Amino acid sequence: MSNRNIKEFIDVLYRTHKAEWEATPSNYQCIGWLNELIEFLFPDNHLNKLSSYEGRLKKNQIDLENILLSYLDPGAIDIEKSVTDFYQSLETIYNNLREDAARIFENDPAATSVHEVIVSYPGFYAIAVYRIANKLNRLKIPILPRILGEHAHGKTGVDIHPGATIGVPFMIDHGTGIVIGATSVIGNNVCIYQGVTLGASQVNKELSAVKRHPTVEDNVIIYARSTILGGHTIIGHNSIIGGSVFLTKSVAPFSNVFNTHQLRIDLRQPEPGLAISDTK
Numbered sequence: 394m395s396n397r398n399i400k401e402f403i404d405v406l407y408r409t410h411k412a413e414w415e416a417t418p419s420n421y422q423c424i425g426w427l428n429e430l431i432e433f434l435f436p437d438n439h440l441n442k443l444s445s446y447e448g449r450l451k452k453n454q455i456d457l458e459n460i461l462l463s464y465l466d467p468g469a470i471d472i473e474k475s476v477t478d479f480y481q482s483l484e485t486i487y488n489n490l491r492e493d494a495a496r497i498f499e500n501d502p503a504a505t506s507v508h509e510v511i512v513s514y515p516g517f518y519a520i521a522v523y524r525i526a527n528k529l530n531r532l533k534i535p536i537l538p539r540i541l542g543e544h545a546h547g548k549t550g551v552d553i554h555p556g557a558t559i560g561v562p563f564m565i566d567h568g569t570g571i572v573i574g575a576t577s578v579i580g581n582n583v584c585i586y587q588g589v590t591l592g593a594s595q596v597n598k599e600l601s602a603v604k605r606h607p608t609v610e611d612n613v614i615i616y617a618r619s620t621i622l623g624g625h626t627i628i629g630h631n632s633i634i635g636g637s638v639f640l641t642k643s644v645a646p647f648s649n650v651f652n653t654h655q656l657r658i659d660l661r662q663p664e665p666g667l668a669i670s671d672t673k
Contacts, residue, residue, distance in 0.1 A: 416536075418464045423540045426456045431521060434487050435511050454480055461534065475532045486524050489561045493520050496562035500584065516565030519551035526555035559583075560611070567617075574606035576624060581611045586636075588618035594626075594641055610646070 433449050454476060461472045494510045494517055504510050510517050522545035526538035538555035546552045550569035553559075557573050560581035565571060567587035573579070577591045593605035607621045610630035615621070619638040621628065628634065629646030637652045644650055 416464055418460050418537055418540065420540055420544075422456070422460050422463075423537055424544050426453065426460060427522065427525065427541055427544065429453050429456070430525065431518075434483075434490070434521075437512070450480070460537065464536070465534075470533065475534060478532055479528055482528050486528060489524060490517075490521050492562040493517060493564065496564045496582070496584075497566070500564060501566060515549035516551065516568040519545045519549045519553060519565060519568060519571075520559075520563055523553040523555065523557070523559065527557070527559070530555040557606070570618075576604045577606040578608040580609060580613070580630065583609055583611070584614045586615065586617040589615050590620045590622075592620065592622050594623035 429449070430453050433446070433453060457479070458472060458476045461470075461475065465472060491507075494507050497510045497514060497517060498504045498507045501510075504514075522541055526541040526545075529541070530538040542553060542555050551565060551571045553571070553573045554575035554577070556575040557577040557579070559573075559577075559579040560583065562582055563579065564584040565586075566584065570588040571585060572590045572592060573585075574592050579591075591607050591609070593600070595605075604624035606624055607626040607628065609615070609621075609628045610632075612631045613628050613634070614632075615628075615634040616636040616638075618636055619634050619640070621634070621638075621640045623641050625643070626641060627643040628640075629644055629648060631646055632644055632648040632650065634640070634644075635649070635651035637654075638650050640650065
């Protein structure tokens with residue numbers, strides 16, 4: 394590549410990047426804002442004074458407003474109103490997350506306390522980020538909810554689109570490999586295990602405005618590695634979906650759906666001259 398071609402290429406890169414930067418918030422600032430918000434809701438250390446809470450919340454609110462001002466056109470969205478609406482919903486988000494944490498604790502025999510769930514469970518962290526990102530998404534704020542969701546995805550292995558609708562309480566156990574698509578609808582008191590996919594039956598850009606992902610009604614358990622596809626697929630309330638099930642059609646309420654694969658176990662015979670007690 395000649396010097397002239399290099400210069401032209403760099404010029405194209407600069408103009409492209411400049412346009413993209415102007416329309417995109419800083420990942421560093423977005424994740425910093427998220428971390429401070431979660432630390433405010435679930436602090437690692439005791440805050441000694443009431444004013445400490447008030448100061449932290451005010452700073453977090455200013456930071457969000459600055460992030461939005463950095464890439465959004467104030468004429469296209471009322472940034473001040475969006476920020477106000479978000480923080481007015483914060484108590485509801487917090488109360489929902491407490492219910493989520495309590496549900497995980499009550500149903501996981503390995504959990505010793507609700508606090509342990511909050512501070513150490515990746516599933517709870519993924520839910521917390523989802524509930525924050527979902528509120529931003531419902532306020533029609535672009536890009537930022539996806540940045541937050543992908544941050545949680547990278548940290549926990551749980552991929553929840555901020556556009557999904559998820560009731561309260563919601564339990565994720567283990568979590569790694571879970572995918573919940575943008576138009577998924579999940580009811581109240583639902584439990585999902587690792588490797589579950591709530592996905593679309595086909596990938597087509599023309600279907601972007603169509604409900605493409607399943608509906609899971611109240612009180613459903615979906616065990617590990619099950620795949621449920623399609624916008625018309627409904628898992629009826631109080632159903633149990635066993636492990637490694639593949640579903641593209643609806644099931645009625647109170648259904649038990651299990652994989653019919655038969656597992657065969659044959660007892661191995663010890664080698665001649667080798668006592669069974671010696672086998673390891």
